[in-house]
Amino acid sequence: MKKLLAFFCVVGLCSSLSAINIFDFVSLEGNPKGYSQTDFEISSKFGNYFRTQEAKIVKSFDDNGNEVEALEYTARDVLVSKIVSSYDAYGNLLEQARYGADSELVWKSIFTYKDGKKSDLSEYDSNNNLKAKTIFTYKDGNLVDESGYNADGALMWKTIYTYNDNGNYNTICQYFADGSLDERLIFEYAEDGNIKNISCFSSIEAEQTNDVFRYANGKLSEITTYNSDKEVLKRFVIKYDTVGNVSKLSDYQVSQKFGTTVNELVSQTDFVFEY
Secondary structure, three states, X not given: OOOOOOOHHHHXXXXXXXXXXXXXXXXXXXXXXXXXXXXXXXXXXXXEEEEEEEEEEEEXXXXXXXXXXXXXXXXXXXXXXXXXXXXXXXXXXXXXXXEEOOOOEEEEEEEEEEOOEEEEEEEEEOOOOEEEEEEEEEEOOEEXXXXXXXXXXXXEEEEEEEEOOOOOEEEXXXXXXXXXXXXXXXXXXXXXXXXXXXXXXXOOOOEEEEEEEEEEOOEEEEEEEEOOOOOEEEEEEEEEOOOOOEEEEEEEEEEEEOOEEEEEEEEEEEEEEEO
């Protein structure tokens, strides 16, 4: 499983698994034209569980499998925003632009490439003012440094990557602008190359957690998070449709209730693919 974890640098290395993009961990099967993703909050009343829709996202792909449009809706199916993406002839993402429900530009991101690899990302506001810039540095073909700057060119953060002999992540360390450690990930792999464990240390929370990856029939089926005392904190369970694409994600929080340890379902996400 090579270099699937770009989301860590967006939402924080040790962020809640409920915030992940599951497709950073599993591949799309069957060349889908698109899919809908519906998020639900789970609540209980008189011992019964109820699902309340929170949001919905509808994504579309081009003939090459590139995501070209993402529509975000409220729980009442009211359009909130639209993100449009464009690519070059090699499938490299060139531009992303977000528009509000009124079709007015909210922000846009411009990507540039050198020798076929992403070299920088420039982020602009609705008035085309530069807000931030990210510079990517490579060694032996691998991304080794990702540095984020503000509009004035001041360093805001830095992420450093190391790799094992198979070209998979060994460590990812994110630093504050002053050079002090923010968060650190350490990866372990099974013999088949799949991620086995990710150990995460957060300097702000001063704690370490371990995410254990489990597989069934060659597919990622569960991610379980443990604290430093090896106690289960949460479980993230993945189900698939007949084609092999994700159909449901279930997020369980482990807690103590009435003197008993329980796995409490707190949220779900349903996926419906168009083929």
